[in-house]
Amino acid sequence: MRILLLVVLSLIPPTLIGSLVWNGRRALPTEHATGQARSTGQEADAALKSLFETPLPGAKIKEKVALYDEKGLFDYIDGAAPIFIERHFRKLAATEMATPEGSDLVCDVYDMGSSENALAIFTAEKSANAKVVEGWPEAIAGSMSFVFHTGRYYTKMTAFDAKAEAALPLVARALKEKMK
Amino acid sequence: MSDRDPPPTKDVVLEARVRAGSAKSEKAPEEMDRRALLRVGMTTAIAGGAVALGLTLRSRDGHEKNRVLPKLKDHRIGKIQGAVEMAIARGSDPAQNVRRAVEAMGGMGRFVQRGERVVIKPNIGWNRLPEQAANTNPDVVAEVVRLVAAAGASKIWVTDASVNTAEQCFARSGIEKAAKAAGATVVRPDATAFREVDVSGKLLRVADVLFPFVEADRVINVPVVKQHGLSGATMAMKNWYGMLGGQRVKLHQNIHLSIVDLASMIKPTLTIMDATRILLANGPTGGSLSDVKMMNTIAVSSDEVALDAFGAGLLGLSPSDLGFIVEGAKAGLGTPDWKNLKTEELGG
Numbered sequence: 001m002r003i004l005l006l007v008v009l010s011l012i013p014p015t016l017i018g019s020l021v022w023n024g025r026r027a028l029p030t031e032h033a034t035g036q037a038r039s040t041g042q043e044a045d046a047a048l049k050s051l052f053e054t055p056l057p058g059a060k061i062k063e064k065v066a067l068y069d070e071k072g073l074f075d076y077i078d079g080a081a082p083i084f085i086e087r088h089f090r091k092l093a094a095t096e097m098a099t100p101e102g103s104d105l106v107c108d109v110y111d112m113g114s115s116e117n118a119l120a121i122f123t124a125e126k127s128a129n130a131k132v133v134e135g136w137p138e139a140i141a142g143s144m145s146f147v148f149h150t151g152r153y154y155t156k157m158t159a160f161d162a163k164a165e166a167a168l169p170l171v172a173r174a175l176k177e178k179m180k
Numbered sequence: 181m182s183d184r185d186p187p188p189t190k191d192v193v194l195e196a197r198v199r200a201g202s203a204k205s206e207k208a209p210e211e212m213d214r215r216a217l218l219r220v221g222m223t224t225a226i227a228g229g230a231v232a233l234g235l236t237l238r239s240r241d242g243h244e245k246n247r248v249l250p251k252l253k254d255h256r257i258g259k260i261q262g263a264v265e266m267a268i269a270r271g272s273d274p275a276q277n278v279r280r281a282v283e284a285m286g287g288m289g290r291f292v293q294r295g296e297r298v299v300i301k302p303n304i305g306w307n308r309l310p311e312q313a314a315n316t317n318p319d320v321v322a323e324v325v326r327l328v329a330a331a332g333a334s335k336i337w338v339t340d341a342s343v344n345t346a347e348q349c350f351a352r353s354g355i356e357k358a359a360k361a362a363g364a365t366v367v368r369p370d371a372t373a374f375r376e377v378d379v380s381g382k383l384l385r386v387a388d389v390l391f392p393f394v395e396a397d398r399v400i401n402v403p404v405v406k407q408h409g410l411s412g413a414t415m416a417m418k419n420w421y422g423m424l425g426g427q428r429v430k431l432h433q434n435i436h437l438s439i440v441d442l443a444s445m446i447k448p449t450l451t452i453m454d455a456t457r458i459l460l461a462n463g464p465t466g467g468s469l470s471d472v473k474m475m476n477t478i479a480v481s482s483d484e485v486a487l488d489a490f491g492a493g494l495l496g497l498s499p500s501d502l503g504f505i506v507e508g509a510k511a512g513l514g515t516p517d518w519k520n521l522k523t524e525e526l527g528g
Binding site (some may be wrong): 160 | 258305307310311312343346348352357408409410411414421429432435460461462463464467468469470472
């Protein structure tokens with residue numbers, strides 16, 4: 001009798017906890033990544049990070065390169081995140097760089113998963129005043145900014161002074177070469 | 181014991197008792213096992229029950245239920261019959277625009293009393309320069325600090341929960357330097373700067389709020405006018421996202437209702453809207469000066485819905501285009517018909 005009572009008592013907490021977890025504390029259902037998908041994701045991350053592994057002409061990385069996934073994107077670009085996510089955003093590599101003169105710029109490379117998605121976000125974000133870079137139709141240069149798309153990548157760079165602004169095309173072309 | 185046995189002596193009785201004791205002690209391991217098992221079982225049950233109870237007492241957002249938490253105060257002041265309800269100043273000097281608009285509203289002394297503690301909430305969300313118009317203009321923030329100081333405030337905080345790295349945002353925006361020079365205490369959103377507060381919202385019941393919002397007597401909202409990818413625009417009501425820690429993803433689901441929910445939680449004393457430069461595209465982050473337009477305008481009111489409706493017009497939008505203005509009006513937070521308010525417009 002005691003043993004039976006013991007078994008019943010012991011079963012209550014796990015049942016209660018299990019019920020709580022089942023009824024609301026579990027993560028939202030997600031598609032389980034297959035081994036191959038995981039491997040592809042890791043390769044894509046490695047390719048994204050490798051863009052910054054060797055020095056770029058015109059500017060060097062000040063600190064580290066931060067990677068953001070879909071959830072983390074809100075912590076970096078806040079309410080701009082959904083328009084990327086709707087276009088199948090995969091990952092962002094963001095870093096602050098400095099020119100040899102000490103002028104700062106920010107470089108954000110969005111891995112959109114495919115060239116179609118990269119073009120889609122480029123088109124969506126292209127403002128009416130944007131000027132296409134001569135000889136490079138996939139790039140636009142605004143005052144203090146330079147934006148382009150190549151393959152699966154969409155890149156946005158922002159300068160914080162005239163010297164950094166002057167370095168943007170140089171850094172952009174070097175990145176484009178690496179993205180091939 | 182048989183009939184032939186002699187009657188037991190005292191020693192025999194004692195020996196029998198000892199033997200009986202030994203026999204009993206031979207059974208003890210089995211008894212102890214059962215007791216130990218029972219004890220372990222009970223302990224597990226109690227511990228498990230406590231964990232389950234703990235989980236039950238915590239709400240889904242990870243905050244403890246049934247705990248008495250501080251609430252945000254109502255920071256508004258009473259209405260004065262016949263007073264100006266909205267003031268708009270235009271001109272090339274942002275600080276002068278602030279002074280003229282606040283003066284038209286009756287002066288800062290109408291809103292801040294001597295000895296009160298005041299928190300000023302600009303937008304310091306972004307690692308951007310003032311020219312890029314992603315943050316509130318630092319000259320505007322500094323002038324608000326000076327006016328509040330002149331009204332006799334005993335403490336002036338300037339704070340915001342930045343989206344990008346706070347250190348970069350506070351420095352690059354120019355706000356930290358300008359606010360400190362004007363006499364404010366600048367509070368960066370590090371881990372120690374937040375307090376758990378009962379905000380009693382519809383979507384958010386408990387939130388981690390920057391401490392000056394809990395401690396201040398008066399709250400002054402100083403937003404910038406920007407296009408926003410998700411909500412259409414970010415101005416006065418949306419600026420309250422920067423009061424909170426760690427809720428970004430959650431609060432961007434059902435964005436318009438989230439904005440109204442947040443705006444209902446905090447009842448600011450005054451809103452001074454910065455439209456010196458406005459960001460017309462690629463908001464809220466911005467970056468390109470091509471997306472920025474000089475408006476040289478400051479608008480002041482206690483009605484955030486009216487100010488957002490006015491700001492929508494600057495962005496080329498109708499108030500009805502923006503769900504949070506429609507919902508904010510429905511929730512009784514203010515009126516989108518700002519032209520029906522008693523308004524004073526001051527030219528440049």
